[in-house]
Amino acid sequence: MTCPTAQERLEEGERLFLLGNLANAQEIFESIVNEDESSKEAYNNLGVIAYRHRELEKAFRYFIKALRIDPRYEDAVENLCRLKGEIKEDQRTATPFKLHYSPGIAHHGEKMRKMLKLDHYVPAIHINDPVWFFGLYFDQDYLQLLAHGGKKILNWRGSDALRLKSNSWRVQIVKNLQGALHVCQSHRQQEVLAGLGLSSIVRPMINETISDISLTPFPGDRTRILVFWKRGIDDFIRADLFFEVALRSPGVEFHIVGDEYPLRFAGAGKENLIYHGFLSEKDLDRLMDQCKGTLRPWISDGTPNIQTKMLLKGRYAAHGCRFEKVALCSNADEYVAWIEWLKGVEVPNLEAREWWMNHLNNFDFLDPGFDAAKQGEGEKG
Incomplete structure (x- = not known):
């Protein structure tokens, strides 16, 4: 006996839906999208079931998924238009x-x-x-x-x-x-x-709300540097450069957080590398307080949350791209020189903290009355 095709299962789910058997219909539609994320009909039907259960936000997400597959899918467009009129004002x-x-x-x-x-x-x-x-x-x-x-x-x-x-x-x-x-x-x-x-x-921004981050005591016992890492994207992380910098800075602890195989930071010449993996928000915050600065040996110049929070804490940062209040380092010699300078620093980076406090997550451009022409010289950095 052959297994039913996706189309046959879709039709069976719709038949159950018309009979009022929403639970079994939902189970069928969910199994379809779990196997095939391109089924706009299944997503739309899941949206209708969520709507019947008055789960309006869930219904909204399902209709959006259907329209991402086919922006002209009339059933989903019609359902979404009907739904938008019912979503509470405070959710808009x-x-x-x-x-x-x-x-x-x-x-x-x-x-x-x-x-x-x-x-x-x-x-x-x-x-x-x-x-x-x-x-x-x-x-x-x-x-x-x-x-x-x-x-x-x-x-x-x-x-x-x-x-x-x-x-x-x-x-x-x-x-x-x-x-x-x-x-x-x-x-x-x-x-x-x-x-x-x-x-x-x-307008530098990160995808979370940043409340006022208090200055914490600046570490004075030894130089620790925080490094954010992502496994599998060496096209963006200049791993060889980082390992050379760490090797040439034996008196400095490099605390690495993120996703990577731990053995990559073990072995001869890597005794000053401490790999933490992923940390809870509380543990990461505690580690940040113990570090003087952060370096990001990446090629791209996005706004990583860790670097930003370190600057808001009054710490120092080095980056391979020109960035606000961040030291520009393009090779190992420049990173090593920056680290040597950082060893002698005993005061927090108040200038960077003030700049980022004033500029981060400033969404004034979303104001309908925003006038870019009035920004003036403040945009020149």
Whole structure:
């Protein structure tokens, strides 16, 4: 006996739904999307079931998933329009902007959307609404940008700005936009955009709410440096450079957090490397307080949460890209020199703390009345 096809299971689920057997219908639809995430019909049906249970936020997410597969899927568009009229006012966005985030940074985009209580951008519905395009990494991002008819904010997150200048097709799309506001994470990205004839404002941000972080006593007993790591992306982490820097700084402890095989930090010449893996928020905060600074031997220049929190704590940082109040180090000699300088530092980095307190997560550009022309020289860094 052959197993039923996905289409046959979909039809069986819909039959059960019409009979009022929502539990079994839901089980079938969930099994379909678990095996095939491209089934817009199953996602839409799950949204309808969630709606029947008055789980409006869950229904909203299912309809959005269906529309991400097919933005012109009429059943999901109709269901979403009906649903949006019933979502409570306090669950709606505080600004008129909808949010499109690139699939390349979906995790960050969804956290940002929830933090700011923004609505998803659905082209079939919001084609003329103001839209914040959060990250532009793939052709589909640019195609949506090209098709959109309303006010646009283009938020350049990191390597997307660097990749833009090497793709003439994308450059042409962006340069032909009328009245778009460009927002970037750092002055380096601002310089890249300026080289293409695009003016922009700098608004560094991370996808979580940062409350006032108190200054803690500056460590004076020994020099400890915090390093954030991600396994499997050596194209972005200059591992060989980091290990050379650590080898040439034997009197310094390098505390590494993140995802990696522990054995990578073990062996001869690596006695000053302490690998912690992933830490709880409380333990990570405690470790930050014990460190004088952080270095990030990455090629890209995004805004990592750890580096940002260290600066807010009045610590020091070194990076391979030009970044606000962060030492620029492009090779091992420069990193080693920075570490030697850091050994003699006995006071917190108040200048960096003040700058980041004033600039981080400043979403003033989402205000409908925001005027980029009035930003003045403050945008020059």
